[in-house]
Each structure stands twice: as C-alpha cells, then as structure tokens.
Amino acid sequence: MPLHAPAGDHVGLIRRAPSPRPLPSASRLWAIGLLATVAALTGCKPATGDAAPAGAAAAGAAQGGARPPVAVGVVTLKAEAQTLTTELPGRTSAFQNAEIRPQVSGIVKQRLFTEGAVVKAGQPLYQIDAATYEVAEAAARATLAKTQAAARTAELNAQRNAELVKIDAVSRQVADESQATVLQTRADVAAAEAALAQARINLQYTKILAPIGGRMGLSTITAGALVTANQTGVLTTIVQTDPIYVDVTQSTTELLQLRRDLEAGRYERAGEGAARVRIVLEDGTAYRLPGKLQFAGVNVNTGTGAITLRAVVPNPDGLLMPGMYVRARLETGVVPDALLLPQQALTRDGGGRASVLRVTEDGKVERRGVEVAAAVGNRWRIASGLQAGDRVVVDGLQRVRPGDNVKETEVDPATLGGGKRSGKGGGGDKPAGDKAAADKPTAAAQGAGASAPAAR
Known part of the structure; x- marks a missing residue:
C-alpha cells in the first residue's frame, strides 16, 4: 500500500498540473x-x-x-526737409492745333506734304489750280492802269481850266467840274488798287500754307478734288506737341487742406516760381523731363467739385501725344523737419493700429504706437509717436520682443530699398x-x- 500511495500522489500531481491556479504566479x-x-x-x-x-x-x-542680448539692426531717425507731392490724374492736349481749310475755291492740283511729317510755319501744303486767279489778277492790274490814266487826264484838265478861268476863258462851273473829276478819278484809282490787291491775295491763297509748325495729320482729300472757300470740312490738321499741355484736376477739399497747412506753418511753400511737375505715363514709367505749372483754374466744376490745373511739359521726342492719360506729380509744399521711417520697421495689429519697436536708452526694446502721415517712396513719413534721435528696429523684428535686451547695429537706410534686409543684420x-x-x-x-x- 505504501508503494501505491506515492503513485497516487504522483498521479495527483499530474492531474493538478493543468489547473489554472499556477498561471497567476x-x-x-x-x-x-x-x-x-x-x-x-x-x-x-x-x-x-x-x-x-x-x-x-x-x-x-x-x-x-x-536671455542673451539679441542682435538687431536699427535706424536712427533724423529730421530732414521733405518735399510734398500730389499725384493727380490728367490728359495731354496739344499746345497748338490748326485745322486747314481752303480760302478760295478750285480744283486741288497737288498735295505738297507727307502725312505724319513735321512741317514748319509757312510751308506749302496744297496747290489749287491758279489759272482763273491769275487772269483775275491781270484784269485787276489792267483796270488799275486804266483808272490811273483817267486820273492823269483829269488832273491835266483841272490844271488847264484853273488857268483859263482867271482870264474868263472858261466858266467857273467848268473849272469846278474839272476839279471834281480829279477827285473822282483818284477814288477810282484807289478802288482799282484794292481790287488788284484782292486778286493777288486770292492768287496767293491757291497755295495753302501751314499757319503753324507741327506734325501733320491725315489728308481728307486727294489731287483732283474740288474745294470751296471757307468750307466746313477740314483738309487736314497740324498739331504742335512741343511743348505739350497736361490738364489735371484737383479736388477743392485737397486744395483747401493744403492752404490751411501752409497758413498754419506746418508746411512751407515749394518755391516762389512756378511749381514743378513730374509726369508718370500710363505704363507707370516716369517721364524724364519735368514741366511747370502754368495755370490754375478759377472756377470749380459743379459736377465733380474739382478745379483744372494746366502744366506745360517739354516734348522734343514726341513721346507724349494729345489725348494720352497720364498722372502728374505736383510739388505742393515742403515739410522742414520730416521723419522718414523704412516701411519694414512698421507693423500693424488686428485693428490696423501702426507701431514700431524702439530701443530705449538702457538697450531694451519697447513697442511704440505711431501715426503715419503718408508714404514717401519706400518709407513712411511719421506724423507723431517718434522724434529725431529715436532708434527703431528694422532688422530682426521676428526674433525680438518688447523687454528684450538687444545688441544694436546701425543700418544704412539706403540699403533697405525694395524691402531687402541689410547685410549687417x-x-x-x-x-x-x-x-x-x-x-x-x-x-x-x-x-x-x-x-x-x-x-x-
């Protein structure tokens, strides 16, 4: 039996091995x-x-x-005189414009100019058939000779009768009539002279001359066309474009504000002479030659509330043509102590308020609110918030915040054109x-x- 007991135990162990209880252990x-x-x-x-x-x-x-001092580029503001300019829209117009019409009737025999060419004053343009006018001139000349002969005869008779009346050879009536005949023949001579002058003028009008110098337009007729004196239709036109007019408009609101600023002393007048005008073409390029403001209108357009300004601009190359749309920049005044800030130094918050990062005396950065007056090229003209001598961060704005200590490097504003960062930064x-x-x-x-x- 004892031998079976271990076996039973062994069997029992073998049976308990599959039991799940050892798994947690x-x-x-x-x-x-x-x-x-x-x-x-x-x-x-x-x-x-x-x-x-x-x-x-x-x-x-x-x-x-x-934090260690942050390296930034700064610009020290300096007061400088800045000329104020106003950019106004306008159109060009010819300095002189002549419409060519015939002053006598006849058949056009020849055109004497090239369309689009530049002509001088007095240059022939058309030739009208002058045969009939030459005959008229000859007839007037003959009439004048006839009246002159009659006048000579009347004078001789008057002189003779004046002597005869002294000896009672002729009556006083005959002597008086001879004197009247002299006066009449003299009047006939004057009329004949006027008729001859008219005939010569008409003969001259058969050759149509350019009244002004300029560039020729298109010809509306050709050789062989019949024209009449003082007709409504023009034969061609001559346009003088050197110099050329630029007519611009300015609102009375801007004009009144400028006058108030000048009277208050905030601005100074640009000069005693005529204001200079710079022209900007339709494609945005600047015209190389400046002009002068010649005339300012005295009446306000009731429809637009603006006045007309006229400038005279040199145009030797003929680049400006009548009717072109341009923009004129007028020098209206001078700010004697303007503060100009590079545009990249200014930021705006969600409400549109402008501010800059200013370096204080102890080398820390503070945010300063500013008021912008106008854009001057790639810079802002500051109206308030800064003063001359302030140091403003223009390079490193992304890595500095108010309260940081900074290591300043002066940046030349000339190197900041076009929004480029300076090399020092x-x-x-x-x-x-x-x-x-x-x-x-x-x-x-x-x-x-x-x-x-x-x-x-």
Missing part, C-alpha cells in the same frame, strides 16, 4: 522580472545629475528667463540658434524629471 513572476529590468536600466543614470539641470531650468524660469540669426540650444537642456531636464517617478 507565473504572470506575477514575469511582471516582477520586467520591473527589475526597467529599474536596472533607469538606475544607470545618476539621479543627482538629472536633478541639477531641472533645478537650474526652474531657477532660470523663476528669474524671468534671462544677417549675423543676427545666431541668437535665434542659441535660444534653441538653450531650450534643449530645459527639455532634457523636463524629460529627466518625468522619468524620475518611473525610476522610483
């Missing part, structure tokens, strides 16, 4: 082994070394995050990299601090 052993492995891995890092960076980061954060990327590097230990310390509870 194996799971616990596996979990304990895993925890031991994690503890061994985390225990390789010294706890004191992890705590030190975390403590230093916390201390740095507590002290306000002491290129080295300012380094502080941004240092900031990123300085942030890494803090992140590592935070990671170490996060792992410390797991180690524990």
Whole structure:
C-alpha cells in the first residue's frame, strides 16, 4: 500500500498540473522580472545629475528667463526737409492745333506734304489750280492802269481850266467840274488798287500754307478734288506737341487742406516760381523731363467739385501725344523737419493700429504706437509717436520682443530699398540658434524629471 500511495500522489500531481491556479504566479513572476529590468536600466543614470539641470531650468524660469542680448539692426531717425507731392490724374492736349481749310475755291492740283511729317510755319501744303486767279489778277492790274490814266487826264484838265478861268476863258462851273473829276478819278484809282490787291491775295491763297509748325495729320482729300472757300470740312490738321499741355484736376477739399497747412506753418511753400511737375505715363514709367505749372483754374466744376490745373511739359521726342492719360506729380509744399521711417520697421495689429519697436536708452526694446502721415517712396513719413534721435528696429523684428535686451547695429537706410534686409543684420540669426540650444537642456531636464517617478 505504501508503494501505491506515492503513485497516487504522483498521479495527483499530474492531474493538478493543468489547473489554472499556477498561471497567476507565473504572470506575477514575469511582471516582477520586467520591473527589475526597467529599474536596472533607469538606475544607470545618476539621479543627482538629472536633478541639477531641472533645478537650474526652474531657477532660470523663476528669474524671468534671462536671455542673451539679441542682435538687431536699427535706424536712427533724423529730421530732414521733405518735399510734398500730389499725384493727380490728367490728359495731354496739344499746345497748338490748326485745322486747314481752303480760302478760295478750285480744283486741288497737288498735295505738297507727307502725312505724319513735321512741317514748319509757312510751308506749302496744297496747290489749287491758279489759272482763273491769275487772269483775275491781270484784269485787276489792267483796270488799275486804266483808272490811273483817267486820273492823269483829269488832273491835266483841272490844271488847264484853273488857268483859263482867271482870264474868263472858261466858266467857273467848268473849272469846278474839272476839279471834281480829279477827285473822282483818284477814288477810282484807289478802288482799282484794292481790287488788284484782292486778286493777288486770292492768287496767293491757291497755295495753302501751314499757319503753324507741327506734325501733320491725315489728308481728307486727294489731287483732283474740288474745294470751296471757307468750307466746313477740314483738309487736314497740324498739331504742335512741343511743348505739350497736361490738364489735371484737383479736388477743392485737397486744395483747401493744403492752404490751411501752409497758413498754419506746418508746411512751407515749394518755391516762389512756378511749381514743378513730374509726369508718370500710363505704363507707370516716369517721364524724364519735368514741366511747370502754368495755370490754375478759377472756377470749380459743379459736377465733380474739382478745379483744372494746366502744366506745360517739354516734348522734343514726341513721346507724349494729345489725348494720352497720364498722372502728374505736383510739388505742393515742403515739410522742414520730416521723419522718414523704412516701411519694414512698421507693423500693424488686428485693428490696423501702426507701431514700431524702439530701443530705449538702457538697450531694451519697447513697442511704440505711431501715426503715419503718408508714404514717401519706400518709407513712411511719421506724423507723431517718434522724434529725431529715436532708434527703431528694422532688422530682426521676428526674433525680438518688447523687454528684450538687444545688441544694436546701425543700418544704412539706403540699403533697405525694395524691402531687402541689410547685410549687417544677417549675423543676427545666431541668437535665434542659441535660444534653441538653450531650450534643449530645459527639455532634457523636463524629460529627466518625468522619468524620475518611473525610476522610483
């Protein structure tokens, strides 16, 4: 029996092996082994070394995050005289415009000019058949000779009768009539002279001459056409475009505001002579020659509320043509102490308020609200908020914020044209990299601090 008992026990052990009760013990052993492995891995890092960076980061954060000075480019504002300009729309018009019409009737025999060519005053343009006018001139000349002969005869008779009446050879009546005949023949001579002059003028009109110098237009007739004196239709036109007029309009509101500013002393007059005018063409390019303001209208257009200004502009190359749309920039005044700020130095918030970053005396950055008066090229003219001598950040705006200490580098405003950053500010990327590097230990310390509870 005893020999069977172990066998029964053995059988009992074999039967209890599939029992699920040992499984929780194996799971616990596996979990304990895993925890031991994690503890061994985390225990390789010294706890004191992890705590030190975390403590230093916390201390740095507590002290306000002491950052090294940020390299920025600044511009020192200087007061300078700035000429005020007003850009107004307008159109060009010819300095002189002549419509050519015939002054005598006849058949056009020849056209004596080239369309589009430049002609001088007095140059022949058309030739009308002059045969009939030559005959008329000859007839008038003959009539004049006839009247002159009659007048000579009348004078001789009057002289003879004046002597005869003294000896009573002729009556007083005959003597008086002879004197009257002299006066009559003299009048006939004058009339004949006038008729001859008219005939000569008509003969001259058969050759149509250019009344002014300029550029010829298209001819509406050809050789062989019949024209009549003083007809309504024009034969051609002559346009003088050197110089040329530019007629622009300005609203009375702008004119009144400018006058108030001048009277208040905020602006100074641009000059005692005629104001200079610069022309901008339709494609946006500037015309190379300046003009002068010649005339300012005295009546306001009731429909538009504007007055007309007329400028005279040299046009030797004929680039400006009548009827072109242009823009005229007029010098209206001078600001003696203008502050001009590069446009990239100014930012606006969501409400549209303008501000700049100004460097204070102790080398810190502050945000300063400003008021913009107008754009002058690639700069802003500041109306208020800044003064001469202020240092404004123009390079490094993305990496600096109010309250930061900065390392200034003076930037030449001339190098900021077109919105380009200055070369001196290129080295300012380094502080941004240092900031990123300085942030890494803090992140590592935070990671170490996060792992410390797991180690524990």
